[in-house]
Amino acid sequence: MGGQLLSGGVMGTAGKARLPFLAGIDRWWLVALPVLAFLALFFVYPSATILLRTFTRFDAPQVGGLDNLVWFFSRDANRAILLRTFVVAGLSTVLTSLVAFPYAYLMTQVRPAVRTLMFGVLLVSMFFGILLRNFAWVVMLQMQGPLNDVIAALGFERQRFLGTMPAVLMGMTHVLFPFMVLPLYAVLRGIDTRLVLAAESLGARPARAFWDIYLPLSLPGFIAGALLVFVLALGFFITPAVLGSTQQSLLSQLMYAQFYRQAAFGRAGAMALVLLVATVAALVLASALSKRSRAYEATP
């Protein structure tokens, strides 16, 4: 009885009367005010400006219109660049998945010390910065580089890699690799490997058990990683600029050209809008996929 009274009293205290230092608890959102102001000034304002400029006319920038969007979609060259951007983003997502899965899986299997090392390799490569890593690929892929040395040693002709799509894809896969590994590892770590043993005991060959059990349960990690990689890949600029060629430019390069060389803010804005819509679409698709996947319900 006494215990009940006591606990009732404590609850009452928590609900109404406050300790002095907590007196202003519902005004704590004030702490977030500087951040909100910063975002409003440096994110909302420029984004809104770009979007507003998108919906203007060429001849009268103060008047609303769809000239920029019409320009973007009516030119074959632009549509080709848009398509190429999506294909490259899709391909680099697939490639990254293929390379990241074994790595993430291995991380769940090795001793803790080795796992720490594998984490370290991942993070150190991120510390080096995107530009440096892309220049490393330039060294790697050039006519007299190590890769061509190997090809020549095998008796084949030296190949020109730089300025081609494969070079861009290699560079992008390398840069995006950690963004796939980390969410994937987080999910793989939680998969109970005894489930795979159970499938084998029920008559499934090891490959079959892996396909039926392990892979579906890893899906949430794949979707999270793929979303991250795909959206990042859509806006990639440095890698295609360093490793690719202007003949095969991607949307971000076109945007850069319109923005800086031609000061055509409206056209650049139209492209930014297209990317924004694509990103939102990817998000919606990912959330729809995850709702359909029972693996989500399975993982706590």
Added chain:
Amino acid sequence: MTAPSSSAAEVRFVSVAKRYGAGPTAIESLDLTIRRGEFITLLGPSGSGKTTALNLLAGFQEPTSGQILIDGEDVSRLPPHKRNIGLVFQHYALFPHMTVRENIAYPLKQRRVAKAEMARRVDDVLRMVSLEIFADRLPRQLSGGQQQRVAVARAIVFEPRLLLMDEPLGALDRKLRESVQLELKRIHRELGATVVFVTHDQEEALVMSDRIAVFNAGRIQQVGTAEELYDAPETQFVAQFLGESNCWVGEVSPNNDALCTVAGACREIAGQRTPRTPTSGLAAAIVRPERCHVVARTAAIEGWNSVPGRLREVVYLGSQRKMIVDLEIGGSAVVTCTPDVVLPSEAAVCVRFPISATRIVPAS
């Protein structure tokens, strides 16, 4: 034991050993024959080798040496998916992304059973474990007991010749456990398959098994029916792991053909020889608390051991009274008796027990 089905398996472990690298040996040497259609329990504390034995039988591990024969065929190097053994895991290992029906159909799918036949057999086992109405739920939407029944259904739906269960009741609460024990016995009866059940719970082993194999430190201590193990334990470990025992350790001295004595601080306790009683060295005299009496100090009686002591404590347990007696030769003895025996505490008494109920076993 129930009538074994003709397809029930006979299992033989022949000098099986399992070592992990440089670490301690998981199984020293295992020789065990599991009869067709029997319900055998591998009982022991954790780390005793019972789970390793199960993993070797299931094919998740390979023995370092020795052979495992199922129906005379050496399966030691056969991968798990070719062994046709049903397995119920400790935490059920239900596939979380599949419904109950899909879980149970999984082994049939691997065996390419026709659709209609598959549906019929899944329905049959669902009925057997009374889970028909949960067929389309996901495992996480079921209670622990229901999940356990799905795991059993999945392990028996393909009519395996051998069913292994690794502590399948460990995660259930006590009350549920008792009803599931009876349920598993019924399923065993209906299937007629050979069942190997692993547990560390001696009570569970006593309730369920045709025979029990007691494991300790990588070796089988004794194999037998519950009665054999309880009434005629062959090692000190078995006597103390299965139920409660009073135990005196001392030098063994051969007395005559049937008895031997343990000298514990100048006091001799006589008992029955067992097949493994040593002829010299250390041995333990074992007697169950319910075979002992607490009496006033009187002269010795032929055929009984008498050990003087002082009554320390009486614990009332409802159906019985438990008395703890500090013995003059050191240590204490536990005696259980009907609740109507009342003695003052601190009384000078004798613990008396028949020589025929006392066993002299190797000390561990």
